[in-house]
Structures are given as C-alpha cells and as structure tokens.
Amino acid sequence: MNSVNLTCVECPLGCSITVCLKDGKVESVSGNSCPRGKAYAESEVVCPKRVLTTTVKTADGRILAVKTDNPVPKADLMKLMQRINGIIANTPVKIGDIIVKNLIEGVNLVATDYLE
Amino acid sequence: MIDKSYDIVIIGGGPAGLAAAISAFDNGVKNVLVLEREQRTGGILNQCIHNGFGLTRFKESLSGPEYAYRFVKQVKDRKIPVLTQTTVLSISQDKTITAINKEYGVFTVNAKAIVLAMGCRERSKGALNIAGTRPAGIFSAGTAQKYVNVKGYMPGREVVILGSGDIGLIMARRMTLEGAKVKAVCEIMPYSGGLKRNIVQCLNDFDIPLYLSHTITQIHGKDRVTGVTISKVDQNKRPIPNTEIYFDCDTVLFSVGLIPENELTKGMGVPLSPRTKGAVVYQDRQTLVDGVFACGNVLHVHDLVDFVSDEAELAGLSAANYVKNGASVHDTIDCVNGKNIGYVLPQKIDKNLSGDVKLYFRVANEFKNCKIVCECNGQVLAQKKKPVVAPGEMEYLVIKESEIKNANGQITLSLEELL
Secondary structure, three states, X not given: OEEEEEEOOOOOOOOEEEEEXXXXXXXXXXXXXXXXXXXXXXXXXXXXXXXXXXXXXXXXXXXXXXXXXXXXXXXXXXXXXHHHXXXXXXXXXXXXXXXXXXXXXXXXXXXXXXXX | OOOOEEEEEEEOOOHHHHHHHHHHHHOOOOOEEEEOOOOOOOHHXXXXXXXXXXXXXXXXXXXXXXXXXXXXHHHHHOOOOEEOOOEEEEEOOOOEEEEEEOOOEEEEEXXXXXXXXXXXXXOOHHHHOOEEOOOEOEEEHHHHHHHHHHHOOOOOOEEEEEOOOHHHHHHHHXXXXXXXXXXXXXXXXXXXXXXXXXXXXXXXXXXXOEEEOEEEEEEEOOOEOOXXXXXXXXXXXXXXXXXXXXXXXXXXXXXXXXXXXOHHHHHOOOOEOOOOOOEOEOOOOEEOOOOEEEOHHHOOOOOOHHHHHHHHHHHHHHHHHHHHHOOOOXXXXXXXXXXXXXXXXXXXXXOOOOOOEEEEEEEOOOEEEEEEEEEEOOEEEEEEEEEEEOXXXXXXXXXXXXXXXXXXXXXXXEEEEOO
8 A cells, every 4th residue: 555645736725635545546635625635635646636727819819818617637738738729719718618629538628818 | 067965985995895885775774985006996906817706705707807796796786886997185184085186076975984995005115125127027926917917918928026924926827827937936035925825826836937046137128128147045034145146137026015096094083004005994994084994915924805896894893883873982902913924903802792702813823733712811712723823914813702702811822832
C-alpha cells in the first residue's frame, strides 16, 4: 500500500489531502474538507483533469473567452490548445453558447463571455 | 444631459461598484448612478478568463466574465444608470463629483452618499529598484493578462516572472498554454503570496520552477530584454553574492503586489490606513467622512471576489441607510492589530450599529497551529484555532453583537502560536 499527498485545487482552501492506494486502487482519502475534495483526489491519482480556460478568435476580429464545460485530461491540455487556437467563433454570442461540440470525450468548448 | 443630483453615486463599475449599486437599489434607494472609467463594466474580472470565481457565493466555479455578468445583468434589469468611459477627476467634501467623458466633457454631479469602489492597481517595476536599462519586454502581469486575454496579443516567447502572487501564477499558466516557455517564477519571500491551489494548477501542472527567497538582480538587453539574472536573498531580502542564476528570456512579468487606488479618496480628505492603504472604516464600511463609503479592493486588497461582493453589498446597504436616515452619531471603539497580525478591518467599530462584526485580517507571517484571539481589556471577545495561516490568504473572525455591546475600550486582534 502506498500513499500520495495532494493539494486540492477545487477551492481556495487548498486542503492537503492524502490518498492511500492499494494495487493502484483508492483505499481511502483523508484531509479533504468536502465531497468535492474527495472526488478531486480520486480522479487526480488515476487521471488528473482540469477545466481548460482560454480564448478563441471571432469572425469579426475580436477575442472571446471560452472554457471546457467539464474537466479534460491534464495530459491533453497542450494538444487541445493547438486545436482551439485554430477555431474562429461567430458573433453575436452569449455566455454558455457551445463553440465546439464534443471537443474531447463528450466535453464541449463553451463561451464564458458575451459579444454583441 | 444627465441629471445633476443623485442619492448615491458609485465610483467604479467593477465587482465592488456593481454589487454596491444593486444592494443600494434593493434597499430602497433607486436614484443611483455608477461611473466607470473603462468601456464596459465588470472591472478586472473581464480579463480574468480563468475559473475559480464564485465558489463561496454561488457554489460553482465561474470564470471572471461569467461572475461579472451575474452583476452586470442585475444592474441592467434594475435600469440603474451607468456612465462608462467616464473618469472621475475629483470629489469634494460636499460630495460634488467632477468627471469627464466624451459626451458631456467636464461635468459635475452631486450625491447625498458616495460609494468608493475604484479597485486597485499593480505595483510597478519602478517601485523595485532593479538594475539594467529600459528594454522592451517588461510588463506587469496584469498588463500581460490584458494583452493575451482581451487584445489577443502575446507579449513574448520566453518568460521570467517576478513575484508569486496569484496574477503572476495565473499568467505563468496562461503564457505556457499559449505556447510561451516560462523559465522561472521568483519570489523574494520564503513562501508564495499566492493561493496554494494556484501553485499546483499553474506551476506544478506545467513543471514551472518556483524559486523562493530569490529576486531578479539584473535585467539584460538594450532594445529588447535578452535575459535576467536572479539571486538568492538572505533573511533581510538582500541578494547573496555568488548565488546568481542567469536565464535567457525576452519577457519579464512583474507580479509584485497590488495597491488600492486612492487618489480620489485622498483628494477629498478621507483618512487612510497606512496598513491597508485604503480608507479607515467602520464595520458598515463608512469612512471617517459622513456619507462616504468604501468597498472592495480600494479599501483593502482581497484574494477572492466573493468577499468583494459581500463587502460591496454591505457598503451599498449602509449608503442606502444613510440616504434614508441621515448621518448617525457614532459610539466608536478602535480595532487594532496586535502580535503577528498584518492588518485588521474595520479599524473602527461603532457600538450604535447593530449586528455581529466580521473582522477581516491578514497575518504577518506564515504560521502553523495557531490561535487568533480578539480581546478587549484582557477579556476574550472571540477566538479561533487555525492549522495553517499565511499572509496571502485573508481570514476573518466574527465578534458577536453582545460582546461588542460589552466592550469598553480598544479591541486588539492577535495571533498566538500553539505549541
């Protein structure tokens, strides 16, 4: 059995979490202050994921803030950035509008700002 | 032309100003005006495209523009007038505001109450005395953030960042995602000024090295930055000879602290605190000038916008009460920082105001296993234990109304280390 120490990134508290693993499976999670911390720790030791926030160009030459509507594998972030940087969004656009459907594993890229 | 007289004028349309306007309106004062310098309201949130805003307030992780929009929309729904691209030039003691914009030129408006919500600005490189010439490629982290996130320009390709405050950490990740190589983040203190989660998700995730107790001692390059030399520093923050490390880079970002933007506040004679660099306030966020309130980063620099919104709602409510009821008589006790505390806010407590008082504070250093104690004449009014505290994270302690009523002298907040 081995243990992994993590700092939770779910909220500003930044809890120090210890995950005990046995045969690569999570045995226990301690140190978290909330269920989100437990879920983060369980995911972090198997496949770390992050919400990606960035920008895309718009057809009329402006910049639009976007994010993935769910966490995506950390290992794929740079690859996804390359794809996203080639995307041109149409305006007008509202917060929450899907810019790219199913960017990866069913996760969409959505607008986080509005442009008239 | 716009109206000349308002019940409440709010200076600044960032998160603090918007929340104050909504709160004043909802508490019965409808004749409110917001003055904003930029093209759109929302303030710094518009360029903070990363997520993590709103976890306390909305129980979800929003990006800056998403968080701002929740307030922008409420202001719109209430039809609260907002003048954008309008710079306030001065405010007089009788609450006449002189401002300028393209449409009206220089104009004045009068207010019964004013809410100061101008936010803060970044400390610049000039404040740091770093050797070298003046090449291109040196930016404050916030300026770089505006270039990348709002204008769509990359400020450089190879980057060294001085200062590990949250904006510096966020920009280390942002520049990396956009294809730059961030070679180092240097921090003069032995600990980071940023949130722990930002160390993890902005630096560790991308293998960006953090050099604690290091500072930039020289910036190289004539027309454009060609590199920087960093050095380790001793306990007195003086560079130690022969510890230099050289990095090739074309860009240096400074994330070396935020300063409340209080020129207007000073100009109208509102007393400031040397510790917070913002106005001295009562618990309702009224300054020492009757009818002038302050909230958000102009009052003290916050880590979380959620707390800015809370504070602004309080200031908006207090301004509305002032308009409805007029000036009140204060029964004041001072609230001061004792041992190991950097600052405490409010600095004045008015015993005539009702309700519990939430004391916001920053500790002076990193401590483990400690107790925060609030006392008055040897009597403990409130206390709490903390496993870890750091100056980078604002904390609070609530004093019950009953304890305030019994307090009969200066209140001191201090931190005791537990063995």
